[in-house]
Every structure is written in structure tokens, then in C-alpha cells.
Amino acid sequence: METHAVIEAAGLAKHYGNVHALAGLDFSVERGTVLSLLGPNGAGKTTAVRVLTTRTVPDGGRARVAGYDVAAHPAQVRRRIGVTAQDVTMDGLLTGRQNLQMVGELSGLSRRAAKRRADELLERFGLAEAGGRVAKGYSGGMRRRLDLAASLVADPPVLFLDEPTTGLDPTSRAEVWGVVEDLTNRGVTVLLTTQYLDEADRLASRVVVVDHGRAIAEGTPAELKRSVGGARLHVTLSAEASQETVVSALAPYVAGTPRLSGGCVSAPVNGERGLATLVVRALDAAGLLVDDVEVRQPSLDDVFFALTGQPAAEEVVA
Numbered sequence: 001m002e003t004h005a006v007i008e009a010a011g012l013a014k015h016y017g018n019v020h021a022l023a024g025l026d027f028s029v030e031r032g033t034v035l036s037l038l039g040p041n042g043a044g045k046t047t048a049v050r051v052l053t054t055r056t057v058p059d060g061g062r063a064r065v066a067g068y069d070v071a072a073h074p075a076q077v078r079r080r081i082g083v084t085a086q087d088v089t090m091d092g093l094l095t096g097r098q099n100l101q102m103v104g105e106l107s108g109l110s111r112r113a114a115k116r117r118a119d120e121l122l123e124r125f126g127l128a129e130a131g132g133r134v135a136k137g138y139s140g141g142m143r144r145r146l147d148l149a150a151s152l153v154a155d156p157p158v159l160f161l162d163e164p165t166t167g168l169d170p171t172s173r174a175e176v177w178g179v180v181e182d183l184t185n186r187g188v189t190v191l192l193t194t195q196y197l198d199e200a201d202r203l204a205s206r207v208v209v210v211d212h213g214r215a216i217a218e219g220t221p222a223e224l225k226r227s228v229g230g231a232r233l234h235v236t237l238s239a240e241a242s243q244e245t246v247v248s249a250l251a252p253y254v255a256g257t258p259r260l261s262g263g264c265v266s267a268p269v270n271g272e273r274g275l276a277t278l279v280v281r282a283l284d285a286a287g288l289l290v291d292d293v294e295v296r297q298p299s300l301d302d303v304f305f306a307l308t309g310q311p312a313a314e315e316v317v318a
């Protein structure tokens with residue numbers, strides 16, 4: 001284990017009956033950075049967070065958070081962490097301000113200090129005006145921000161965000177991202193779990209791709225993208241076509257076998273000049289109409305597909 005890591009997991013294992021939710025998961029998070037655990041539904045992300053936040057005991061392996069072993073010193077760990085879960089935990093009948101004040105008092109602040117802290121956080125999270133209204137009237141994004149604010153009442157140096165933007169609209173997601181960026185700028189260490197590759201790409205300095213309870217790849221978003229190679233061609237055809245027709249039309253221009261799914265074609269390319277033009281001409285000559293063509297650098301989606309053989313995020317959700 002690295003000594004400067006604020007969060008360290010080594011060989012974490014946890015099973016529920018026959019299901020190995022964690023099967024030897026290793027990772028570490030350096031101070032003031034965001035590490036993203038990225039994986040499809042059921043990969044083990046939430047279980048890892050539950051272990052690290054002392055809510056469940058692992059069957060094997062070790063974990064330390066802020067210098068304390070989670071199994072030996074759970075109270076010390078809890079004192080140093082903030083947690084936001086997938087389900088918002090605020091009391092809808094209280095106002096935003098009352099919710100934060102209550103959390104402050106429960107965490108040992110005096111009434112006055114809790115009030116001051118609530119006002120500070122409402123201001124910082126853009127909720128100063130909404131602070132006097134009951135939380136059940138808040139939008140999804142406002143509730144998540146209030147939830148984030150609540151996890152920060154005690155000013156924890158370590159924050160666990162479990163799928164903080166699942167189910168949010170794009171504007172609310174961007175709001176939450178802004179808050180997380182602000183926190184890391186202040187030196188908070190964040191473990192972020194997400195199914196969204198764009199979220200990991202945007203926020204994380206390192207990404208651990210989790211599948212079936214273990215890390216199957218790790219690196220910066222850029223390293224992971226590089227690991228799957230160069231640019232890819234993406235073509236949307238107007239109608240489905242046979243693999244044979246597409247492969248023979250594109251053979252001179254692609255650097256590997258095209259992947260065909262519905263009317264969408266994707267293939268690695270070397271990025272020669274005029275490639276999009278050449279591809280459209282070749283497909284046209286083969287009698288295929290093209291709706292869209294793009295040559296782009298790999299995304300974390302491509303990384304995920306290359307590693308697991310399945311698309312990530314929405315497409316995996318049943």
C-alpha cells in the first residue's frame with residue numbers, strides 16, 4: 001500500500017451468498033484528488049463504498065481511510081468522512097436550512113455554530129434563497145446539492161460520492177460536478193462511483209474500472225483512452241446493412257474489423273487526411289446511405305467496451 005494515500009483498499013472481498021460483490025479489489029486515492037470507481041450495475045461499487053464507510057464488514061482484505069483501518073477503528077473513520085448515498089436522505093418536511101442545522105447539531109456543533117455552518121453551506125451551494133423552503137419542493141439537482149452540503153457539515157477531509165448524479169437531468173448533473181470540483185480545489189479527497197463515463201472523464205484524476213468485484217484496469221482517463229489505441233471511425237447508416245457489405249466497402253480505410261450494431265458502424269482507423277470523405281464515397285458506391293460520420297479519439301466508452309466487451313452505462317441498465 002502507498003503511504004500517502006488517504007483511501008486504501010487491498011484485496012477487499014465480500015460475498016452475499018453465491019455472489020462475489022467484491023473479489024479482491026485494490027486501489028488507493030491520493031490526498032486532494034478524485035478517484036472514480038467506474039463499472040456497470042452490480043460491479044461492486046456500492047459494496048466497496050459500504051466497506052470503506054464502515055457500513056459493512058469485508059470478508060477479506062484490508063482498508064484504511066484517513067489513516068485508520070476501517071475494521072479496527074470505525075469510529076475514527078466515521079469522524080473523518082462525508083457520505084452521500086444514491087438515495088437522498090434529507091427530511092422533506094424540514095427546510096433546507098433546518099436539515100443542515102439538524103445534521104450540524106447531531107454531529108456535535110452548538111446550536112449557534114450549526115446555524116452559522118448551515119448558512120455558509122447554503123451560500124456555497126447556491127441554496128441561500130431556497131434555504132427557507134421545505135426540501136420536498138426542491139428540484140432533483142437542489143436536493144442532491146443539499147445532500148452534498150449535509151455531508152460536508154462536519155468539514156470532512158474525505159468524501160464518498162456514490163453515483164451522485166444518477167437520475168439527474170443534464171443541468172443538475174453539471175451543478176453537482178461544479179460542487180465536486182470546488183471541493184477538490186479545497187483539498188478534499190473524493191471517491192466517486194459512477195456508471196457514467198463522461199462523469200469520470202470530467203471529474204476524476206484516476207479511474208479504476210470495476211467489473212465482477214475486481215479492478216480490471218486503472219489509470220488516468222487519458223491513459224485508459226490511450227490503452228485502447230488511436231482514433232475510431234463511427235458511421236450511422238440510414239438502414240441496416242450486412243456485415244459483409246460494410247466490411248468490404250471499408251476495408252481500404254480501416255485498421256481493424258468494423259463493429260456493426262444496428263445501422264451503426266465503428267472501426268479503428270489511422271486518421272488519414274480526407275478519411276470521412278473517402279468513407280462516405282465508399283459506402284455510397286456500395287449502395288449504402290450515410291446519416292452521420294465522425295472520426296474521433298477514443299472515449300472512456302471505448303475503453304469500457306474494449307475491457308468488458310459490453311457497453312457501459314445506460315445500455316447496460318435493464
Ligand code: ATP
Pocket residue numbers: 016019020021039040041042043044045046047048195
Ligand atoms: P449499482 O450501479 O447497481 O449500484 P454496484 O456496482 O454498486 O451496482 P453493488 O451494489 O456493490 O454493485 O452490488 C454488487 C453485487 O452484490 C450485485 O450482484 C448485488 O446484487 C450484490 N449485492 C449487493 N448488496 C447485496 C445484499 N445486501 N444482499 C445480497 N446481494 C447483494
